[in-house]
Structure formats: structure tokens, C-alpha cells
Amino acid sequence: MIKNVTIGQYFPGNSVVHRIDPRMKLILVVAVIVAIFLATSWIGYVAILGFLLFTILMSRVNLKFVARGLKPLWFIIILTFVLNTFFYAEGTIIASWWIFKISQEGLYNAIRLAVRLVYLITATTLLTLTTSPIALTDGMERLMKPLKLVRFPVHELAMMMTIAMRFIPTLLEETDKIMKAQTARGAEFDSGNVLKRAKGMVPLLVPLFVSAFRRADELAFAMESRCYNGGEGRTRMKVLKFHYRDFVSAAVVAGLIVFLAFGF
Amino acid sequence: MNIINASDVKYSYVGEEKITFALTGVTMRVGKGEFVAIIGHNGSGKSTFAKHINALYLPEDGSVVVDGMDTADEKNVWEIRRRAGMVFQNPDNQMVATIVEEDVAFGPENIGVPPKEIRQRVDEALEIVDMTEYKERAPHMLSGGQKQRVAIAGVLAMHPEIIVFDEPTAMLDPEGRGEVMETAKMLNKQGKTIVFITHYMVEALEADRVFVMMGGAMIANASPREIFANQDVLKEAGLMPPPHIELYHRLKNEGYDVGKCPLTIDELVRNLKICRDSKKQKPLPQAKPKISDMSIEVKGLNYTYMPNSPFEAVALDDVGVKIDGGEFVGIIGHTGSGKTTLIGLIAGLLKPTSGKVLVDGKDINEKKYDRKELRRHVGVVFQYPEHQLFEETVYKDIAFGPKKAGISEEETQRRVRHSMELMEIDYEEIKDLSPFELSGGQKRRVAIAGVLALEPEVLILDEPVAGLDPQGRAHLMKLINHLSSEGKTIIMITHSMDDLAENAHRVLVMKQAKIIMDDVPSKVFGRADELTSSGLDVPCVAKIAAKVREAGFEVEGSMIKLRDIETQLKYMMDKAKSGKPAKAGGSDD
Numbered sequence: 001m002i003k004n005v006t007i008g009q010y011f012p013g014n015s016v017v018h019r020i021d022p023r024m025k026l027i028l029v030v031a032v033i034v035a036i037f038l039a040t041s042w043i044g045y046v047a048i049l050g051f052l053l054f055t056i057l058m059s060r061v062n063l064k065f066v067a068r069g070l071k072p073l074w075f076i077i078i079l080t081f082v083l084n085t086f087f088y089a090e091g092t093i094i095a096s097w098w099i100f101k102i103s104q105e106g107l108y109n110a111i112r113l114a115v116r117l118v119y120l121i122t123a124t125t126l127l128t129l130t131t132s133p134i135a136l137t138d139g140m141e142r143l144m145k146p147l148k149l150v151r152f153p154v155h156e157l158a159m160m161m162t163i164a165m166r167f168i169p170t171l172l173e174e175t176d177k178i179m180k181a182q183t184a185r186g187a188e189f190d191s192g193n194v195l196k197r198a199k200g201m202v203p204l205l206v207p208l209f210v211s212a213f214r215r216a217d218e219l220a221f222a223m224e225s226r227c228y229n230g231g232e233g234r235t236r237m238k239v240l241k242f243h244y245r246d247f248v249s250a251a252v253v254a255g256l257i258v259f260l261a262f263g264f
Numbered sequence: 265m266n267i268i269n270a271s272d273v274k275y276s277y278v279g280e281e282k283i284t285f286a287l288t289g290v291t292m293r294v295g296k297g298e299f300v301a302i303i304g305h306n307g308s309g310k311s312t313f314a315k316h317i318n319a320l321y322l323p324e325d326g327s328v329v330v331d332g333m334d335t336a337d338e339k340n341v342w343e344i345r346r347r348a349g350m351v352f353q354n355p356d357n358q359m360v361a362t363i364v365e366e367d368v369a370f371g372p373e374n375i376g377v378p379p380k381e382i383r384q385r386v387d388e389a390l391e392i393v394d395m396t397e398y399k400e401r402a403p404h405m406l407s408g409g410q411k412q413r414v415a416i417a418g419v420l421a422m423h424p425e426i427i428v429f430d431e432p433t434a435m436l437d438p439e440g441r442g443e444v445m446e447t448a449k450m451l452n453k454q455g456k457t458i459v460f461i462t463h464y465m466v467e468a469l470e471a472d473r474v475f476v477m478m479g480g481a482m483i484a485n486a487s488p489r490e491i492f493a494n495q496d497v498l499k500e501a502g503l504m505p506p507p508h509i510e511l512y513h514r515l516k517n518e519g520y521d522v523g524k525c526p527l528t529i530d531e532l533v534r535n536l537k538i539c540r541d542s543k544k545q546k547p548l549p550q551a552k553p554k555i556s557d558m559s560i561e562v563k564g565l566n567y568t569y570m571p572n573s574p575f576e577a578v579a580l581d582d583v584g585v586k587i588d589g590g591e592f593v594g595i596i597g598h599t600g601s602g603k604t605t606l607i608g609l610i611a612g613l614l615k616p617t618s619g620k621v622l623v624d625g626k627d628i629n630e631k632k633y634d635r636k637e638l639r640r641h642v643g644v645v646f647q648y649p650e651h652q653l654f655e656e657t658v659y660k661d662i663a664f665g666p667k668k669a670g671i672s673e674e675e676t677q678r679r680v681r682h683s684m685e686l687m688e689i690d691y692e693e694i695k696d697l698s699p700f701e702l703s704g705g706q707k708r709r710v711a712i713a714g715v716l717a718l719e720p721e722v723l724i725l726d727e728p729v730a731g732l733d734p735q736g737r738a739h740l741m742k743l744i745n746h747l748s749s750e751g752k753t754i755i756m757i758t759h760s761m762d763d764l765a766e767n768a769h770r771v772l773v774m775k776q777a778k779i780i781m782d783d784v785p786s787k788v789f790g791r792a793d794e795l796t797s798s799g800l801d802v803p804c805v806a807k808i809a810a811k812v813r814e815a816g817f818e819v820e821g822s823m824i825k826l827r828d829i830e831t832q833l834k835y836m837m838d839k840a841k842s843g844k845p846a847k848a849g850g851s852d853d
Contacts, residue, residue: 166360186664206654223370225350228370
């Protein structure tokens with residue numbers, strides 16, 4: 001049943017946000033990140049917040065899932081907030097204790113940084129929540145196509161990512177099986193000190209590697225027998241095409257940037 | 265015109281120390297639209313030869329010409345691979361994409377078919393193998409048979425002339441095997457040339473022509489009827505015919521006139537009608553379980569996978585069963601019926617959601633229960649156990665369990681030797697080799713020896729013979745049977761009904777998380793209709809017995825052992841000839 005685990009954090013859906021072309025989505029996320037750094041005033045921040053909330057609403061992704069994306073980063077957000085609060089020396093001091101001084105500008109700066117971080121994470125989380133890993137790989141491969149001119153192995157990289165995603169569930173299942181088999185022979189994976197645990201992994205890792213190599217071998221044969229010959233002369237079944245919605249979403253983000261660039 | 269024309273093909277693998285001559289001169293001609301099967305035991309060169317048909321390997325000597333193109337000519341390679349598609353054994357290791365339809369599109373994408381046409385071809389191919397409704401699924405969510413059908417669709421999308429199947433059914437359950445075989449036959453009807461490599465003789469019977477390989481050469485090539493009528497060829501190639509043909513041979517060898525070699529059970533029955541009639545039946549002795557005190561009992565056992573998640577699934581629903589010491593219990597059931605979960609719970613590898621597992625009367629899930637004791641009592645051999653080998657030498661790998669259990673060096677050595685003997689592996693010769701150097705069958709026996717070295721009283725086996733060639737299967741079953749006769753409790757999950765019919769004392773049938781039947785094999789397999797409706801097979805002998813009875817022979821309907829039906833048939837035919845009961849040979853269990 002371990003095979004039911006999903007890769008990444010894709011939240012399947014059919015909303016407008018889900019259906020935006022992955023290439024456009026990648027570009028727009030970059031644009032939104034730029035926008036976040038352009039904003040200087042509170043009105044600007046409220047505008048971005050409005051935009052993000054609007055996108056979440058449109059994507060019909062539960063707010064809980066977006067919040068879950070922030071969870072592992074709370075510590076960093078709080079740390080930056082604290083550091084900025086205490087170590088921003090200049091400006092009007094509003095409180096001081098021992099060597100710590102809190103200035104108005106310091107506090108303002110800390111809040112701004114924390115808000116930016118939260119926005120950044122929310123924007124990227126939204127991308128991975130609404131785009132399947134395959135669509136993401138596909139979008140990246142196509143966006144990076146120009147890099148082929150400088151001999152960057154775009155296609156190979158994308159193929160590797162696809163195969164990795166294909167085999168993660170298979171290998172997870174296999175790990176589970178081998179663990180059970182070795183446990184039945186008396187192996188222990190979760191006791192003892194670090195060294196003992198590391199050593200305890202050998203009966204798991206060796207068979208896993210052996211099987212991964214065997215799989216790789218067989219997969220290579222299967223791919224060759226299906227005429228795989230690298231990216232040269234390859235076509236794709238699914239051609240990405242920009243739709244009406246892609247241009248509308250681009251216009252929305254462009255509007256946001258223009259709004260922020262004009263001083264908000 | 266011959267679409268495949270291989271002449272005197274030679275090929276060898278160069279290893280670090282030795283050269284293995286895999287093909288020593290293979291000649292094979294296949295006509296357009298033919299359905300041919302290649303049989304032979306492991307290492308006979310079948311797969312190596314198959315890879316020559318689509319230029320994955322090139323002959324060192326001799327030539328392979330496919331659809332008029334020589335594989336040795338480099339510019340032909342891609343066109344040959346397009347025209348001769350190949351389906352491999354392991355369904356997992358031939359899928360590239362994370363979505364079914366993307367995987368089917370992989371081939372046409374590689375040869376540069378325009379996008380619109382790819383879409384068309386993919387839809388068409390999925391329709392042919394009846395997988396359209398799964399087109400957006402992830403491959404790992406499919407059953408083995410479904411995965412193989414997707415692999416076939418992937419080949420079909422390239423519009424091939426020839427499809428080479430390299431043991432496509434070896435890793436599948438009976439249902440999956442049926443799916444693949446039906447698909448292959450249907451494609452053949454649509455005009456594709458099929459080369460079908462298999463270990464299952466029953467599948468070879470479906471071919472127009474059968475090639476027998478041995479030691480890297482084709483030793484025979486004829487219609488299935490001629491091949492299976494020829495006991496010498498089968499013996500030389502180390503192959504076992506299916507039970508109904510085996511029965512035919514046994515009767516024939518003793519001088520009964522049973523006509524020509526039957527391909528189906530119906531044909532066998534027709535032949536038997538020649539000399540028939542008898543009134544009396546002899547009672548069949550029923551196997552009695554030996555009594556020892558180690559028992560396993562589960563009570564009200566429930567198990568739910570990933571509770572409170574969208575993937576929640578009930579794997580066991582209030583299961584209760586008691587297995588006495590020394591019993592040989594078979595567990596059968598459709599994939600996903602809960603068999604593997606049940607043995608996982610008995611072995612203490614999973615914790616029940618509710619209910620009890622009692623081994624030797626003690627609840628193994630109680631806090632104070634010593635897990636080491638459980639490991640001593642219960643050994644588990646998982647599916648494809650050879651995949652768990654990891655040490656540098658066979659000795660070390662087998663000794664892993666005893667060492668973990670803190671057993672002395674001296675005693676460990678005795679156990680390693682003893683368990684290797686039980687698995688009929690030569691201790692002196694093999695112990696210092698790397699387990700990765702061994703053949704498939706040997707690896708498996710080494711892995712099982714690794715479990716036996718713990719000297720468990722109860723041995724649980726999950727599909728122990730899956731993926732082995734006929735010789736390997738027969739050998740391993742014999743060894744397991746021997747362990748049973750030595751008093752070990754054997755709990756075996758299997759899809760091979762014939763193995764259970766011959767050996768088990770008791771059969772549990774599982775369906776949808778419950779045990780629906782629990783009885784002696786003859787009774788369980790007597791309920792053929794119920795089994796079939798649960799997606800399970802009945803032993804071949806039971807099918808023969810049923811058909812023989814239908815034809816008016818007065819034999820017992822509950823027969824499931826080849827020897828029993830052989831004895832009864834002889835008895836009746838002798839009687840028909842002499843008018844009185846002749847030698848009434850008994851079953852010698």
C-alpha cells in the first residue's frame with residue numbers, strides 16, 4: 001500500500017489555475033517573485049496578498065494544503081524576523097534592553113522580510129500544488145530548449161527526471177518488501193546508535209542497489225527496442241498550446257507588476 | 265515468404281573469467297502471420313535469441329534477416345526495431361512514462377510520428393488491448409496483466425509486423441497470464457506475426473508451431489501436437505508437459521491404446537472413450553495432517569491499510585483460522601484478496617488493527633512477547649526471495665539470520681550446511697561464491713536456505729516457485745514437500761493449483777479480505793464454479809476428472825492428483841477389456 005504515496009505535493013484538480021500552460025505558469029511564478037520584490041509600500045503588499053488569495057480561490061485548493069507548504073519554513077521565517085528586529089541598529093529606538101535595541105525601522109524591516117518570505121513560499125507552493133510533476137518537467141524542458149544551442153543536455157535531463165518519477169513508487173514498494181524480508185530474518189533497522197543503524201542499513205541497501213541496476217539494465221533494453229535514440233528527431237504526442245486563459249492570467253500578473261512598479 | 269530468417273546464429277557473453285556460449289547455431293524460419301512459441305529451460309538461450317530478432321543483439325556468426333532486412337546492417341536497425349516490437353518479462357521495467365497513455369506514445373514519439381497521428385495511434389492501441397479506461401492512470405497502480413497489456417499497446421502504436429514476447433507471463437498471476445495470451449492470439453488473428461517465448465507449456469499448445477531450444481540451439485520445431493507427442497525431445501530439453509499430456513504418456517507407456525497426443529483435455533477424453541466402462545469406484549485416501557504441538561491461530565483479525573486517509577483499504581476483515589503443527593496449508597486467492605497481509609501478520613511484520621495472532625498459544629502482539637522467539641518459530645520466504653541476497657558470499661548470506669539471532673559460530677556453520685543440504689545446494693562448491701554469480705533457481709534456493717538456517721518450525725512461503733522454469737519449479741516443490749514430510753508446518757501462497765493439489769493437506773481460499781473456503785484440497789477444488797467466479801483456477805487434473813466424468817466414465821469427481829486419475833483410468837480400461845476387475849493399483853500416499 002506504500003505505492004499509493006504521491007510524489008511531490010500535486011493536488012489534482014481541473015480549475016483554471018490547474019489548466020494554465022505549465023510554461024506560462026513557470027514564467028508567471030518568476031514574474032510574481034519579481035513583483036514581490038518590487039513592492040515597497042503596504043498597499044503593494046496588500047495587493048499581492050489579494051492576488052495570492054484570489055489565485056488560491058480560483059485553484060480550489062484547500063487553504064490547509066497551502067499552509068502545509070509553509071510549515072517546514074516557519075522556523076526560518078521566525079529566525080529572520082527575530083534577527084532583523086534586534087540587529088537593525090539605526091533609526092528611532094522604541095524599546096531597548098541590555099544590548100538589544102528595537103528601532104521602528106528595524107521592526108518595519110523585519111515584518112517586510114517575513115511577509116516577503118511567506119509570499120514567496122506561497123507562490124511556489126501554489127505552482128507545485130496545481131501542476132503535476134510531469135507537466136512541470138515538460139514545461140521546463142520546453143522553456144529550456146534554447147539552452148540546447150550551448151549544448152546543455154535539456155532532453156536528457158528531462159528524460160532522467162521522468163524516469164526517476166516513474167520509478168520512485170516502484171522502488172519504494174521494493175524497499176518496503178526487502179525491509180520486511182530482512183526483518184523476518186532478524187535484521188533491525190530502528191535500534192542502536194548511529195553507527196549501528198548505518199551498518200544495519202547494509203542488508204537493505206545492497207539488494208536495493210542490485211535491483212536498481214537490474215531494472216536500469218532491463219529498462220535500457222526496453223527503451224532501445226522501442227527505438228529510443230536520444231532527443232534527436234523525437235516528436236511529442238501532447239503539444240503545448242497557449243490558450244485564451246494563459247493570456248488572461250499573464251495580463252493579470254502584468255497588471256500587478258505595473259501597479260507595483262508605479263510606486264506602490 | 266519468411267518474415268524471420270535466422271541462419272546459424274552464434275552469440276556469446278564474455279565475462280571476466282569465462283565466455284558463455286549462449287547461442288551455438290540457431291536456425292529459425294517464421295512465416296508471415298504465424299504464431300510460434302519457443303520453449304526451453306532457463307539458460308537454453310531463448311531470451312538471447314529473442315533479442316536478435318529486433319537487433320538488440322547482433323549475431324557473431326550467421327545472420328538474422330527480418331522482413332527482408334539484415335540486422336547486421338546498421339542503417340536497418342531502427343526500421344527493424346519498429347517492425348519487430350518486443351514485450352519483456354518484467355512489466356515494471358519496460359515502462360518509461362508516469363502515465364499510461366504517455367508510455368504508449370513513447371515509441372511513436374521516438375520515430376518522429378506527427379503529434380496528431382500519435383494521439384490517434386495511442387487511442388487505437390489502447391482500444392485494442394482494452395485499456396482505454398486506464399489511459400490516465402499511473403503505471404504502478406495497475407495489475408501485472410494490465411501493465412503487460414500497456415506494454416503491448418506501446419509496441420502496437422509503432423505499427424509493427426512482428427511482436428516478440430519474451431516470457432511475458434512469467435511474473436503474472438493466472439488471470440494476468442490469460443489476459444496476455446488472449447491479446448497475443450487476437451493480434452495474431454489480425455495478421456501480426458507472433459513469437460511467444462514461455463515457460464508455460466499450456467501456452468505453447470496454443471501456437472501454430474513450437475520451437476524447442478536446448479544448449480543454445482533449436483533442437484526441434486514442429487506442431488505442438490508433434491512436439492508434445494515426442495517424449496524424447498521433452499526429456500532432452502528438460503521440460504514437463506502439461507498434466508493431461510503427462511497422463512496420456514503414462515497410459516500410453518503402459519500399453520494403453522489412447523490414440524494420438526491430445527492438445528486439450530477434451531481431446532484426451534475423446535481418446536479415452538475408445539476403451540471405457542467400469543462400475544466400481546475405489547475410495548480415495550485422504551491426507552491426514554501430522555500432529556505436533558506448534559500451532560498458529562488468528563482470531564477476529566482485522567487489518568486496514570492507511571486508515572483515515574483517502575487510500576484507506578480493508579485488507580483483512582474479521583479473519584479467524586487455526587493451523588496445527590505439521591500441516592501443509594495452501595492459501596489461494598485473487599491478487600489483493602489479503603493473502604500477503606495475512607502472512608505478514610502471522611510473521612509479526614504488520615500490527616493488526618484489531619484481533620489476535622497466537623503462535624504456540626502466545627499473543628505475539630503483546631508488549632512482553634519476545635520477538636526473537638517469534639523469529640525462531642516462524643520463517644518467511646517472500647516473493648522473489650533472491651532479491652534480498654546481499655552478502656559477498658553464499659555462506660555469509662545464509663549465516664546472516666543465525667548471526668543476528670546470536671547463535672555461536674560452530675552452530676551457525678552446522679546450520680548453514682544443513683539448510684544448504686535441505687535445498688540440495690553443494691556446500692563445498694557454492695559456499696564461497698558470490699550469490700550474484702548463481703543461476704536464478706540456485707539463487708532462490710540459497711535465499712530459502714537463508715530462512716531455513718533459523719530452523720523455524722513454521723515456514724511461510726509467498727509464491728515460492730513464481731518465475732522459475734518448469735524444471736526449477738518441480739525441483740523446488742519437491743524440496744518444499746520434503747520439508748513438510750520432515751514435520752515442518754508449511755504455509756504457502758501460490759497461484760499454482762496443481763502444486764497444491766499434489767502436496768497440500770489443506771487449502772484456504774481468500775476473497776475480498778475474508779477466508780471463504782477452508783478444506784482439504786479435493787473438497788476445495790471440487791467447487792470449481794465458485795473458484796472460477798473468484799477469478800481462480802482449478803488444478804488441471806480436476807478439469808480432466810470433470811470432463812472424463814461428463815463423458816460417462818465413472819470416476820470420482822474429486823480427483824486432483826495425476827496418480828489417482830491414472831490408476832482409476834487404467835483400472836477401468838483393463839476391466840473393459842477383460843470383463844472383470846484387473847489389477848487395482850492403489851494410490852500410494
